[in-house]
Amino acid sequence: MTLLRVDGLGKHYGGTPVFANVHFSVAPGEFVAIVGDSGVGKSTLLNCLAGLDSWDTGSITHGNTDLGQLDDTQRALWRRAHVGFVFQAFHVLPHLDVAQNVALPLMLLGKTGTEPERVQHMLDAVGLEGLGARLPQQLSGGQLQRVAIARALVHRPALLLADEPTGNLDPTTATRVMDLLLAQTREHGASLVLVTHSDAAAARADRVLRLTADGIAPH
Ligand SMILES: Nc1ncnc2c1ncn2[C@@H]1O[C@H](COP(=O)(O)OP(=O)(O)O)[C@@H](O)[C@H]1O
Ligand SMILES: [Mg+2]
Numbered sequence: 001m002t003l004l005r006v007d008g009l010g011k012h013y014g015g016t017p018v019f020a021n022v023h024f025s026v027a028p029g030e031f032v033a034i035v036g037d038s039g040v041g042k043s044t045l046l047n048c049l050a051g052l053d054s055w056d057t058g059s060i061t062h063g064n065t066d067l068g069q070l071d072d073t074q075r076a077l078w079r080r081a082h083v084g085f086v087f088q089a090f091h092v093l094p095h096l097d098v099a100q101n102v103a104l105p106l107m108l109l110g111k112t113g114t115e116p117e118r119v120q121h122m123l124d125a126v127g128l129e130g131l132g133a134r135l136p137q138q139l140s141g142g143q144l145q146r147v148a149i150a151r152a153l154v155h156r157p158a159l160l161l162a163d164e165p166t167g168n169l170d171p172t173t174a175t176r177v178m179d180l181l182l183a184q185t186r187e188h189g190a191s192l193v194l195v196t197h198s199d200a201a202a203a204r205a206d207r208v209l210r211l212t213a214d215g216i217a218p219h
Contacts, residue, residue, distance in 0.1 A: 003027060003028045003159060004049065005025040005061040006022055006023060006059075008022070008023060008057060009058035010022070011044060011055045011056050017213065019040070019041040019215070020057070020214065022045065022211070022215055022216045024209055026159075027191065028158070028189070028191055029190070029191055031185065031204070031207075032192070033194045033195075033196055033201065033207070034194070034209050035195075035196060035202055037212075040212060042195040043163050043195065046163050046193065048060060049159075050079055050083050051070070051079045052085075055068075080105065082158050083157050083161060084152030084153050084155070084190070085161050087163055088164040088165060088167040088168055090141070090145055092151075094136050096136075097135055098123070098136070101147055101151055102119045102123060102132075103119045103154070104151060109155055118154060120132070122153065125150065126147075126149055126150045128143065128147065142176065146177065146180060148165075149165075153188050156190075157188075158191065159191050159193070162192065162193070164195055164196060165178075165181060165196075166198060175200070178201050178204065
């Protein structure tokens with residue numbers, strides 16, 4: 001069984017190649033970590049997997065959907081329904097309160113009716129019960145990343161993508177956030193593709209892949 005299949009993926013900016021010959025697949029519920037040197041294209045690859053960035057050669061297939069066959073609008077709709085994304089810099093919207101931030105994916109999907117219970121459930125699940133009315137500026141970095149995890153999973157996506165999600169956190173908070181990310185991913189049965197510099201985080205993956213300029217291979 002395969003949720004995500006990447007075949008011969010390649011990308012360049014102008015004349016400069018970023019990566020080439022990237023082949024791998026991810027099973028439903030699997031946790032794959034991607035490591036690699038700074039600047040090798042890990043964030044670019046993750047953005048391609050989310051349909052946020054385009055590529056030059058090869059294909060990305062998610063279930064029965066060939067992402068390369070979708071236009072920008074179709075890709076955005078696909079992403080809203082099937083992908084959650086956690087970024088290093090949290091990307092929590094500063095003018096929305098915590099509950100509104102978590103509700104955002106549901107609102108984009110037009111699912112406003114089920115929103116309050118679902119949002120409450122996710123806030124409880126990430127240990128932010130009672131903090132729904134707070135503004136992001138009133139939270140710590142670890143709490144902000146919990147908001148981002150709740151937001152990434154609130155719409156039950158099949159695929160969670162995380163780009164250095166503990167990169168801005170101190171080691172103790174980073175371990176707690178990784179614990180939570182893994183527990184929540186498992187509870188939702190989602191697949192997780194995690195880009196990380198952390199050996200401790202990569203060690204918890206089902207598989208670790210190393211991205212280089214020539215392709216991707218088991219680490
Ligand atoms: N919009 C862009 N235009 C030109 N080059 C870019 C752009 N975005 C990223 N790059 C280049 O692509 C390479 C890969 O970047 P990135 O995916 O951020 O690497 P990583 O996440 O592995 O550190 C880098 O050399 C970076 O300078
Ligand atoms: Mg990066």
